[in-house]
Amino acid sequence: MDDDYPDDDYPFFGREVGDHGNAPFVILRCLTHLGLADWAATLMHWLGRYDGLEQHLQREYDPTRNVRDVLTQLCGSLPRRDATLPLSAQERRSLIEAIVHQLLQLTFLRVRAYWGPWGVKKVIWDPFAMDFLAFLALGPDSKQLRNACESDKLDALQVWTKSLDDPSHEAMVRHILLEEAQMKESGAGATPNGGV
16 A cells, blocks of 8 residues: 555545555455455454554554555455355365464564653553553543552653564464454354453
8 A cells, every 4th residue: 555645635635545544444345355244343343452553653553554454465365256155164264364374473563552751661551451542541641540650750651662572462362363263163152352
């Protein structure tokens, strides 16, 4: 997708086909094309945990754009199929596993954040316990954050990218994204709870 900044003037007013706001719609179209429309809620619920993080990262690490790019590349590499025909359980599982494998390579999964001075992690963001936007709401004006800190002086939000992968984090992402697929295969009534 084009990473040039869009024109703020008429008729686009800052929007473009490949922008962050359009990416969820492309994700849904790709999943439908792949025969995985029923997995969309699981994927989008998980991805929603990272919403807002893009404002603190370089554009090329935007979580929603990254997921969109993985899916559009996969759609482009596979032959077009009739989305009304269901995938076999094995085809579905293999396709979801291939997508999850690609998603686990994305840099944004190594991003960490906390409130506090650099190196002093007063409140740490855990994407499995709290969406990023909810974490931001714990900012310096939050009574909950002030209660967790020893003094009234709070520093800014700290965001960084870990240099190494975190196997336990990857295992949790894999579990969240594959849990619904496994439940569907076993015939259980899966709900897109995202593991929380």
